[in-house]
Structures are given as structure tokens and as C-alpha cells.
Amino acid sequence: MDNILAIILSATALATLFNLLLKRFNIPTIIGYIITGFAIAYMYKLGRNNESLTHIAEFGVVFLMFTIGLEFSIKHLLSMKKDVFFYGLLQVSLVGGVIALGAEHFFGIEKKSAIIIGYALALSSTAIVLKILNDSGTIHTIYGRKALGILLFQDIAVIPILLMLNIFSNQNSSLSELLLQTLYSVIIILGLMFIIGKYLLNRFLSLVVWADTQEIFIASVLLLVVGASFLAHTLGFSYSLGAFLAGMMMSETQYKHQIEADLVPFRDLLLGLFFITVGMQIDLGLISQNYGTILLFLVTMVAFKTLVVFGILFFAVGGRVALKTGLALCQAGEFSLAILALASSTQLISAKTSQILIVTVVLSMIMTPFILKNMKKIVDAITKEPNNGDFMIHSSGIKDHIIVCGYGKLGQEIVYRLKKMNVNYLVLEHDINLVKLGQNRGEPVYFGNAAEKSILKNAFVEESKAVIIAINNEKKLILLCEVLKSFDAPIKIVAKASDYDEKKLLKALQVKHIVNEGREAAKALLKVAMDEDIDY
Incomplete structure (x- = not known):
């Protein structure tokens, strides 16, 4: 047992060390793992x-x-x-x-x-x-x-x-x-x-x-x-x-x-x-x-x-x-x-x-x-042949679309208006009942936690026109903004602030497009999202 634990600890330490070192020279992590395996085999005579x-x-x-x-x-x-x-x-x-x-x-x-x-x-x-x-x-x-x-x-x-x-x-x-x-x-x-x-x-x-x-x-x-x-x-x-x-x-x-x-x-x-x-x-x-x-x-x-x-x-x-x-x-x-x-x-x-x-x-x-x-x-x-085969062929890829996070009452109102405006959009929702409701209506509503980077990548967030956050949970709102800010490409974030404190938190995250909550919130969010003249 002690020997197994020593091997695991050594392998983890060496893999971390090698990959940090190789990362400086932009060498893939795969090589670090292979070197680790070689070192461990000789250290412990495996x-x-x-x-x-x-x-x-x-x-x-x-x-x-x-x-x-x-x-x-x-x-x-x-x-x-x-x-x-x-x-x-x-x-x-x-x-x-x-x-x-x-x-x-x-x-x-x-x-x-x-x-x-x-x-x-x-x-x-x-x-x-x-x-x-x-x-x-x-x-x-x-x-x-x-x-x-x-x-x-x-x-x-x-x-x-x-x-x-x-x-x-x-x-x-x-x-x-x-x-x-x-x-x-x-x-x-x-x-x-x-x-x-x-x-x-x-x-x-x-x-x-x-x-x-x-x-x-x-x-x-x-x-x-x-x-x-x-x-x-x-x-x-x-x-x-x-x-x-x-x-x-x-x-x-x-x-x-x-x-x-x-x-x-x-x-x-x-x-x-x-x-x-x-x-x-x-x-x-x-x-x-x-x-x-x-x-x-x-x-x-x-x-x-x-x-x-x-x-x-x-x-x-x-x-x-x-x-x-x-x-x-x-x-x-x-x-x-x-x-x-x-x-x-x-x-x-x-x-x-x-x-x-x-x-x-x-x-x-x-x-x-x-x-x-x-x-x-x-x-x-x-070869001197022109570079004509490197373009992406995503079967489901879209661009210049709006991503709506949340399909509650506000999200549904936003989707209704997007459809009337003939704008490409998709919705991310973590409540399975709301997902089923949207899919029964024929809407592109996908089950998933929007605060996970991989899910946003699957929604082609870096090619989107804007991300509208239509959720009421303050913690999830802040977490989602932090994840969106972590992308290399600038992403236009449009968020709703329920009160002054929430607005302060969003401003601290450098979210520029904040809309105060109210009856006209859906209209205002869309107006900001579709405004191409705003710098961000």
C-alpha cells in the first residue's frame, strides 16, 4: 500500500513538474506524461x-x-x-x-x-x-x-x-x-x-x-x-x-x-x-x-x-x-x-x-x-498548394447569434421577441422541466449549466453576437459573468441587475451592459444586445 501511494505521489509530482517546465517551451502535455512514465518505470523498477x-x-x-x-x-x-x-x-x-x-x-x-x-x-x-x-x-x-x-x-x-x-x-x-x-x-x-x-x-x-x-x-x-x-x-x-x-x-x-x-x-x-x-x-x-x-x-x-x-x-x-x-x-x-x-x-x-x-x-x-x-x-x-482546406465544417456551428441563459419567464419573453425579429438564437437552461417546455414549443433550448466553459464553447459563444443572462440567482449570475470574462475573445455580456448591490458586483466584473429590472427588461436587454455601435 505504501509503495502504491509513493508511486502515485511521485507520478503526480513529476507530471506536474514536467508539464509546467514543458509549457514554458509550448510543448504539449502528452510529452510530459510520457516522460513521467519513463521516469517512474526506472525509479520503481516497474x-x-x-x-x-x-x-x-x-x-x-x-x-x-x-x-x-x-x-x-x-x-x-x-x-x-x-x-x-x-x-x-x-x-x-x-x-x-x-x-x-x-x-x-x-x-x-x-x-x-x-x-x-x-x-x-x-x-x-x-x-x-x-x-x-x-x-x-x-x-x-x-x-x-x-x-x-x-x-x-x-x-x-x-x-x-x-x-x-x-x-x-x-x-x-x-x-x-x-x-x-x-x-x-x-x-x-x-x-x-x-x-x-x-x-x-x-x-x-x-x-x-x-x-x-x-x-x-x-x-x-x-x-x-x-x-x-x-x-x-x-x-x-x-x-x-x-x-x-x-x-x-x-x-x-x-x-x-x-x-x-x-x-x-x-x-x-x-x-x-x-x-x-x-x-x-x-x-x-x-x-x-x-x-x-x-x-x-x-x-x-x-x-x-x-x-x-x-x-x-x-x-x-x-x-x-x-x-x-x-x-x-x-x-x-x-x-x-x-x-x-x-x-x-x-x-x-x-x-x-x-x-x-x-x-x-x-x-x-x-x-x-x-x-x-x-x-x-x-x-x-x-507543398505550395493554396491553403483552402483549413476552414471549419461544424455541422451545427452558428455565428452572430444570441445566446440566452435561462428559460424562465424573462427568458421566454426574450425568445418570443427574438423570433419576431428573425434573429438566430439558442437557449441554455439547467431546469429539465423548462427545457422540455421549450423543446415542446420547438425552441432550440439545450439542457446544461451555462456557467461551465465547455458548454459555452459548444454553444459557439466566441462567435456569438451577445450573451443575454436571464436568470434570477445572484450567485449564478456572477459566476456566469466570471466564466464569460475568462474567454480570450471579447464577449458582449448583457445582464439584468435586481438591485443596487447586484449592479455594483456586475460593474466590478467590468460588465458594461447592465439593465435594471422592470417590466420593460426584456425590451431593454434586446436593445442593448442588438446595438452594434457600443464598444466592448
Whole structure:
């Protein structure tokens, strides 16, 4: 127990120290976590394949895939079917096939082992790529969506790769039995997800929200995410695929923004742990003995994977976007590590080959944040094609709209007048009964705590014309103003003051547009919000 506590304290202290230091040089936090893992493994002589720790850390990827799933409804995913099922299939087939042939002919590796190596290295890092694309907002660019589509197919491709691993290592089960078992699993998981999403999910979440207890709401969401992941894993799929499907189910509910805001701390904490386990895989002794081989594998893999993605996307989206997508997916990923470790444990590949490949994979993952961070410079140096593929393609994004916080009597009056003026708007409300009232009226009323930064980002607050605060709770009013003031972009805040003291507090926060409460408050708030001549 004392040793575990010492490891946790050391890891937390080192992660904080490294990331504070790296932040000064504008280096991504992922690198700090990887260095922490490397340091902890050597300090406490931890094994490089700590299975229990790896399983816990994998839930960082699970929560990441869940939050990505929240952005994609079934309809949205179907609109991406070409990116997922065409480009994704081409990328995995070509990269996996060519690497397998190369491993067999040039290095004399047995055919079965070469196939597993090839398709393991065809996979990219969902955790690193999607985290950085999410944090930078570039997941909503054309190249971000192409990368996401291919990553989703790669996550699905883990199933047949693991199936091949089972076939090659287990001679007792026939191919037809394994294929039939996989088909049954697909039918069961999709059938259950459909039934739960269509008939049970909304009722369950409505009941939870009715209880009006934050911890019950968070616990119920964790239950759904972990439950879906466990179900998928039990049926032979990856945890993260189950989480993605759960996120897609919840994307159809009015609670999606609040769910995402509540799960972000869990996701980021577990992702940090995941990257620490990646750092634990680094073996300096092995690198020093085989640095030539590792460097050759690393350069060949990164260049080849980039060229394949560039080739399959070039004619569809142009050279610039194709190159960006290729560079984003040039590394191997977390599933590569898992597959190589499994192949080693079943004697399909030797321990030395497995370790060399694992170190190569980890080094490619370490390179990725630097590549993504300097993407524009790298692409500008390689191609002179005009920059026409970096614009955002938010499916639900709006701009120059009014955000109304609160759908009480005042909020409803404001919405009524906005509709008459034909102004774009959306409403954020934390009372589920008022949310249902607004949605029954056909209004864009979303469930969520407006004082949470992530929810305001989902409402595109930085692109809004103004934010009207139509709530009566003084503490919530002040907290919301503080959160709005924390954004980098200047946001026009229009607030109602109930009395002199409240007005003083708002002025102390430098809120310039304050309206005194009264019968004409709704008219006055709108007049100030729509006045473009006021400097702020």
C-alpha cells in the first residue's frame, strides 16, 4: 500500500513538474506524461507490461471516444461513411498488406507473424491524434474529419485483427466458428444499443435529471459509458468502440452538452495515466543496442503511412489536405502496442522483435504532438498548394447569434421577441422541466449549466453576437459573468441587475451592459444586445 501511494505521489509530482517546465517551451502535455512514465518505470523498477495499470489507463481512450461519439449522431456517421468505410478500409488494407509482405520477404519473418505485425502497425493513435485535434479545434476541419473517419475504421479493424490473432495462435477453434461468433456479437451489440437508445435512454436520463442531484447524474453517465464499454469487450470488441457507440446514442438526447462537460475531468485524468503507461514502455538499453534497426523501422513506417493516406485522398481533397491527414496518421498507436504484446505472449513473434517494434511504436507516438503542432509549417515547406482546406465544417456551428441563459419567464419573453425579429438564437437552461417546455414549443433550448466553459464553447459563444443572462440567482449570475470574462475573445455580456448591490458586483466584473429590472427588461436587454455601435 505504501509503495502504491509513493508511486502515485511521485507520478503526480513529476507530471506536474514536467508539464509546467514543458509549457514554458509550448510543448504539449502528452510529452510530459510520457516522460513521467519513463521516469517512474526506472525509479520503481516497474514492469513494462503492467497489465492492471494498462487496463485502467485504457479508459482514458474510452472516455475520449465517448466524447467524440457525442459529436456524432447516427445520421452524422452515415454522412461520413465514405471516410470511414472507403478511405479507412483502403488505408488499413494497403499499409497492413505492404508492411506484412516486407516483413516476410526482407526480414524472413513467418507469414502469420508478418500479417499480425503489418496490420498492427497499420493502426494509428486515436488517443493522441483525437486529443490534439479536439484541443486545437481542428477536428472540425476537412483534414480533421478525414483523420477521424479513418481512425474510426481502424478501431473497427481491431476486431478482425484480434480474430486473426486468435486463429493463428489457437488451432482448436475453426475459422467458421470464430466468424460466426463475431457475427453473433455484432448483431447483439447493435441490437442492444438500438433498443436502449430508442426506448430506454431518454426515460432513464429524464428520471436521473428529475432527482436534481449532480453526483447521481455523473454516476449514471459513468454507468452507461463503462457499461457499454464492458458489453463491447465481453462480446470481443474494443472498450473504446463500445464507448463510441454509447456516445452516439446520447448525442440524440438533450443532455449531451452537460454530459460532455461532466465527463471531461475523468477523460483528461485517465488520458494522462494512459500516456504515463506509454512512457513506461521505453527501454533505453534496447534502444542503444538496436538504434539503427529502430531508426530504420521508424522512418520507413512514418514515411510510408503518410504516403498511403496522401495517395488515397489526393484526388478527392487535394494535396494539402491529403498531406495533413497523412501526417496526422503517420504514427502507430495504442492498439498496436496491445496487439504486439499479445502476439509476443502467444509466441507468434519473438520477445526481441516485439520489444523493438514496441519501442518504434512509442517513439512514433512521441513524435506526433510535434508534427501536429507544427503541421502548417511542415505542409507549407512541402507543398505550395493554396491553403483552402483549413476552414471549419461544424455541422451545427452558428455565428452572430444570441445566446440566452435561462428559460424562465424573462427568458421566454426574450425568445418570443427574438423570433419576431428573425434573429438566430439558442437557449441554455439547467431546469429539465423548462427545457422540455421549450423543446415542446420547438425552441432550440439545450439542457446544461451555462456557467461551465465547455458548454459555452459548444454553444459557439466566441462567435456569438451577445450573451443575454436571464436568470434570477445572484450567485449564478456572477459566476456566469466570471466564466464569460475568462474567454480570450471579447464577449458582449448583457445582464439584468435586481438591485443596487447586484449592479455594483456586475460593474466590478467590468460588465458594461447592465439593465435594471422592470417590466420593460426584456425590451431593454434586446436593445442593448442588438446595438452594434457600443464598444466592448
